[in-house]
Amino acid sequence: MSKNRYRNKAPYSTLHPDARHWTRKGNSWKQKVGYDTEGEAWEFLNQNPRLKAIGEKPYFCELCSRWHIGRLHK
Numbered sequence: 062m063s064k065n066r067y068r069n070k071a072p073y074s075t076l077h078p079d080a081r082h083w084t085r086k087g088n089s090w091k092q093k094v095g096y097d098t099e100g101e102a103w104e105f106l107n108q109n110p111r112l113k114a115i116g117e118k119p120y121f122c123e124l125c126s127r128w129h130i131g132r133l134h135k
């Protein structure tokens with residue numbers, strides 16, 4: 062992995078999509094589920110306490126202007 066010869070064919074954005082909006086599915090990336098309001102996101106979270114327990118919470122996504130659920134890495 063010394064050089065990336067295919068850089069021109071594989072845009073940086075595809076290799077490293079914004080983690081706020083994309084989620085890893087095996088070898089590919091998938092858009093996160095979006096909610097129109099923070100309330101809707103919380104509703105889903107309250108129905109899935111397991112997610113809440115591991116620290117997932119709603120956050121606003123600037124890429125699609127909707128709410129996603131996840132853990133923000135800081």
Ligand SMILES: [Zn+2]
Pocket residue numbers: 081082095122123124125126127129
């Ligand atoms: Zn998004």
